[in-house]
Amino acid sequence: MFHRRLSILSFRMRSPLRDAETDRSRSERLIRFVDEIAAEVTAERSGLAVRYREACISAGFASDAAGTTVSVEREERLAELSATIIACERRLTTLGRHLQLLAEAKADIGQMMPEIARTEPTSISGD
Template structure:
C-alpha cells in the first residue's frame, strides 16, 4: 500500500509567505508611526517646559526665590523624565527599524 504526500502549489506558498511578511512589515511601520507621534508630542511638551523653566530661572534671579524654588524643582524633574522617555523612544524606534530591515531582507522574493 503506497501513501502519497501532497504539497501545496509553490506559487500559493509564495503568496502566503509574502502576505505574512507584508502584514509584519505593515505592523512594524504602524509601530514606528506611533513612536514618532509620541516623540513629536513629547518634544513639544519638553520645549514648553524648558521655556517655562527659563522664565522661572529669570524670576528666581530677580529675588522671587522662595515661591519659584519648588516650581523650578518640579520643572527640572519633568525635564529629566521627559528626556529619559525621549531616549527610550529613540532606542525603541532604532530597534524597530533594524527589525523591519531584517524582515525586508528575509522576506521571500
Template sequence: MALLSFRTRNPQRDRDTDLGRMDRLVQFLRQLRTEIDAERSGLEARYEKAQTSAAFALEAFENGGGEELSSKADDLAVVMQRYHARVAALEKQIAFMESAEMDAKAFHDALAGADPEKRQGGTGFTSSGNVAQPAHD
C-alpha cells in the same frame, strides 16, 4: 497500490502566502514606528513648554520672586530629566523597529526572488509502488 496518499499545496501558493505575511509584518512595524515617532513629537512639544516655563520661573526667582518659583523651576528640571530618559527609550525602540523592518524586508525580498520549486529542497517525489505522487491544490 500506494501506501501514502496526501496532497500538498502548490509551491506558488505557499510563496504568495509567505510574501503576504511578510508584507503584513513590514506594515505593522511601520505602524509601530509611526506611533513611536508621534509619542516622541508630543514629548518634544511638552519639553519645549517645560523648558520655557523653567527659564521664566528661574529668571523671576533671580529677580526677587518668591521661593515657590525656585521650587517650580526644580520641579520642571525633574520633568525634563524624565523627558530625556523617555526619549532615550523611544530612540532604542525606533532603532529596534528599523532593524526589524530591514530584516523583514530582506527576508521578503529573498522570498520574492526564490524559485518556489527550488525552495522545496529540490527533493520532490517520484512515483513508485510505495509512495504516491503528491497532488497540488
C-alpha cells in the same frame, strides 16, 4: 490497510509558488504592523518633544526670575520643571530606541523579502 500505512510514511507539500505567496502576504502584514507602531511612537515622540521644549523655556524663565528674587514657590516650580525635563529626556531616548528597533525589524523583513522592501515607501527614523 497496507495503503493506510504508506500514507503515514509520506505526505504532500504545498507548491513553492503557494509557499512564496503565503510568505509574501505575512511579510506585507508584518511590515504594515511595524509601520503602524512606528507611526504611534513617532506621534508620541512629536507631542512629547513640544512639551519638552515648553518645559525647558519655562525652566529658563523660572531660573532667571529666581536670580532676582528668592521665592519658595519659584524654587518648587523650578524643581518640578527640572524633574519633568529629565523624565522627558528619558522617555524621548526610549522612544528613539523603539523606533530604531522597529527600523531594524523592517530591514530584517526586507532582507527576507526584498521585493516587498523595494515597494514599501515608508521609512522609520529613531533620530
